[in-house]
Amino acid sequence: MMEDTASATGSVDQALSLLNRNIQDYQRLQPVSFETFLNMLNANPSRILRNIFQSFHDMVKAHVDEYEEPMDEDRGEPIFTRYDCTRLFVEGSDNPYFPDMLFANRFMKQMEYLRHGAQQNRIYIFHGPHGCGKSTFLNNLLKKFEQYANTEEGLRYEVVWRLNIKKLQEKCHSFPPSAFEQWMHLVETKEAETNSDPHIKDRFVKVQENDFIEIPCLAHDNPFLVIPKDQRRGVLDELIKNDQFKWQLFTEKEYEWVFTEDTCTVCSSIYHTLLELFQDPKTVFSMLFARPYYVNRRIGNGISVFNPGDQPAKHNIISNQMLQNRINSLFQDSNLIQYTYSYFARIHNGIYALMDIKSHNVERLVALHNIISEGIHKVEHMEERVDALFFALMNPEDKNNLKDFPSFEDRIRYIDIPYVLDWQTEVKIYMDIFGRHIDGSFLPMVLDNFARIIVCTRSQKKSPALEAWIPQPGKYKNFCDDQLMLLKMELFSGNVPKWLDDEDVRRLDKKRLKQIIAESETCGQEGLSGRDAIKIFDEFYSKYAREDRLINMTDLCTFFNTLTHQSEKLLPQGFLDRLLRMYDYSVLQQVKESLYYYNEDQIARDIKHYISAVTHELNSVVTCIFTKEKLHVTDAFLESIENRFLSEKPDAKTRDQIRNDVLKEFTTRALTQEMMIQNKSITDTRVFAFLHEKYVHNLKKQVLAPFVANENFRNAIKDFDTKKFKTHDKRIKKDVTFLIDNLSAKFGYTSQGANEVCIYVIDHDLAGKFK
Structure with a gap:
């Protein structure tokens, strides 16, 4: 007993000594x-x-x-x-x-x-x-x-x-x-x-x-x-x-x-x-x-x-x-x-x-x-x-x-x-309250779109500054709604979307941008409050979160279309449809990007031949100044390359205009400034970058065509990562594996998410929807 008391006294003394040393x-x-x-x-x-x-x-x-x-x-x-x-x-x-x-x-x-x-x-x-x-x-x-x-x-x-x-x-x-x-x-x-x-x-x-x-x-x-x-x-x-x-x-x-x-x-x-x-x-x-x-x-x-x-x-x-x-x-x-x-x-x-x-x-x-x-x-x-x-x-x-x-x-x-007007910040709030793990229950972009819907209820439906800047919003129907609220959200988040065309970006000068940002002073005073948003998200997440599947855009649209809450009155008519269209277009591009095999060497070779050819007369035989290969410059030769970077078959007048534009850009800028003065290679010039972007974009548009109607391809996607996958054709297995791996590496999908989004693209015929 005395030993226990002595031991306890020693422990207390040590604890007090520790406090005496550390508290300063x-x-x-x-x-x-x-x-x-x-x-x-x-x-x-x-x-x-x-x-x-x-x-x-x-x-x-x-x-x-x-x-x-x-x-x-x-x-x-x-x-x-x-x-x-x-x-x-x-x-x-x-x-x-x-x-x-x-x-x-x-x-x-x-x-x-x-x-x-x-x-x-x-x-x-x-x-x-x-x-x-x-x-x-x-x-x-x-x-x-x-x-x-x-x-x-x-x-x-x-x-x-x-x-x-x-x-x-x-x-x-x-x-x-x-x-x-x-x-x-x-x-x-x-x-x-x-x-x-x-x-x-x-x-x-x-x-x-x-x-x-x-x-x-x-x-x-x-x-x-x-x-x-x-x-x-x-x-x-x-x-x-x-x-x-x-x-x-x-x-x-x-x-x-x-x-x-x-x-x-x-x-x-x-x-x-x-x-x-x-x-x-x-x-x-x-x-x-x-x-x-x-x-x-x-x-x-x-x-x-x-x-x-x-x-x-x-x-x-x-x-x-x-x-x-x-x-x-x-x-x-x-x-x-x-x-x-x-x-x-x-x-x-x-x-x-x-x-x-x-x-x-x-x-x-x-x-x-x-x-x-x-x-x-x-x-x-x-x-x-x-x-x-x-x-x-x-x-x-x-x-x-x-x-x-x-x-x-x-x-x-x-x-x-005001209430939060930045959908990215709104997502952070949900993750803080419900845990960062919730992101793993959604397909990419779906949680972001939930936040966009909430933020939409807090914004003014009319924007004179946006209307003056973009009087015809219909040209962005694959990216934005008719009231340009999705565009406003991006600007309020500090982002200028990449899908805006060059002319509209040039017109977004400092004065116009200040006018748009100034409109934020009248936003965020009404709509769904932070407490309302958390309550609605809790209801949505509890209803649709499952271990065997991820929450998708169909779930999101169904939830808000049937929600007997004031939020349905706060959303502009057609907003959910346009949000769904934007999502569909985005995932289609992701799948195309992930499925597309492109040979960079072949693309670069074609562009170099085309730039070299337009600098010579038709029906002449010349040596390409970049590849040193012999070229027979004919209409058929030029058209064969033009068809790869033009989305629609152009008429003769359009072809002549393109050839003249490329010739002018090469002779007045690429050759005389970028290559001779700045010592750039042809692949680093602006004209090469322009043609390369057109070439790749056009190829990607057609990349899904061989797979859309192929039931075996769809079944192989469903069977991916299972024993059944081994029974499929070798070429299909290679394509599906390439697609799933690229979706994961480039766009952050899990294997399950990549699988589900591919089935979504095929079953909803998104390739046909945006044909």
Whole structure:
């Protein structure tokens, strides 16, 4: 029994020893002297001299990855700015938030505004319909800031005074130690006299030498602001070397606060009282310390968040009577320093957030009017400065709560959070909620199309900008719907579809693109909410997910055609039919691409012969300048190659036009510029690439013809990966294996998925549908 007790005691000791070694947060939060603080400022001024706006901006930039888009030849600049907000809103979050491309751009633009200029006269209201994820967005944003603010990278410093009692006693001879201090002095004296431990004696000596009263600044002022305004430029000029940051510090408005802001009334009173008493600034600054600004939402330090049901505080004044009594005794004058703050002081240089503007939060928002307007809050007879980052969430109907305060409108900056308008982001939401494994239950593109249907309900059905850009959408009937909503979704996702023809791509200039993107401001306020979409997806997935088969487009169309939900009323007429047509056309092209055997050497040889032949007269015998083979240039020879890269048999006039175009392109660009100046081979020229694309495209159009009506081919596909497959003809087995392997390698199908999509293409006669 004693052995067990000893063993347990040893384990506990080891556990406590482990904690003692590993827990070191307290060391990081220890105050440092003002001299040490200035040394840190000298080493890293851009990090030390940050207010809440700059710090919050730096946090966002540190967690958002920006990707450069390829340059567009016509525009000369990137079309979209792509931001990856995963580290800001998803990683480490219990309830991730997924912003789409439109909101990410809107949010990052506001973050750029945030860093520049005076910001105390703004409240940022994130405005959006129910179920759009506003609360999730703001909670994740605040959580990430709290984590960042307490790291080395995001650390800021605040004032803490350590008033040296011994020095003050020397100046104030009448200073009587309190009964408590006398008792503590007696206890520590006896402890030091009776204890032989040298560590105890050392501690006693240090207490005697450094006995102080610690007065923290509840307003979290930067210690540098204690320096008088007229001395700050000179100090910074001495501390900071001449570089880019120093130029920004001395010239840009975002750093104006460093030279113009005052410390809080308590810090200011302490500084002036000490200076008057000692008449020695060095002694005063020896009592000034800097400690890390520890942000903790739960205790309201640096971040204060209020829900509508939270009752307002009965008393808005913070005081510490015990500390006030010691200050009064120390300075012998109760009027010199008043240690009094309001609760707003706790969010000075911090964040104040209101979750929904209703109930008690309406009162709180109205109470912020003077603070936001002037940055000043009255605490009894004292003025208290409050510079904070003010956030609020608002539903559309709650705007009425502000109608009686028109003067407040110019202090509010609304940032819309609509429903997700990017189908790729919508898919991420489903995967996050239901698990990434759900993707394996769908044929490729089917889950994407579910998301497209949901997003369609949130978009405006009419788009003047799109109609002006593409007045005849019928030419894209294999890729898009009549209202061009599928095209709008791609643009809202940051993609310019490859199926647009060259003329329309050229007409999509910067001005037109801005007009289209601007229409997104009116989208996402109606339609299926995020909660509705999740509920519908759960119903759909539960109904159609099976282990023996994958969810296909037939399932998707059947589900939405029979859905007795408001979504059927929100979809434009014919949208599902066009979505199905787009899917059918896409899978047909995938199967053709995967079944097509093409001999690149033969294709290249034909194109080289054709380019060489059009440079000579008909009925001449020439040597190909690329292959060195003899060519007899006749109409029949040229037509035999033209028929391979032209989809329909052209007339003589069309053939002449094609030959002249190829001849002109070769002589004026390919030969004289690309080959002779840029030293390219013929296969790298633009004319070769054009003919190659036409050649391959035309061959692929006919690739399914031998297989469509072949029942043995269909049966071989069904039997693939089974014992029956061995009984099929050798050539058919080779074709089917080639097809299945290519679908998997090129388009991400599993063997089961490739099998099912091939049967779908054949049974629905997609080759005939798009003949």
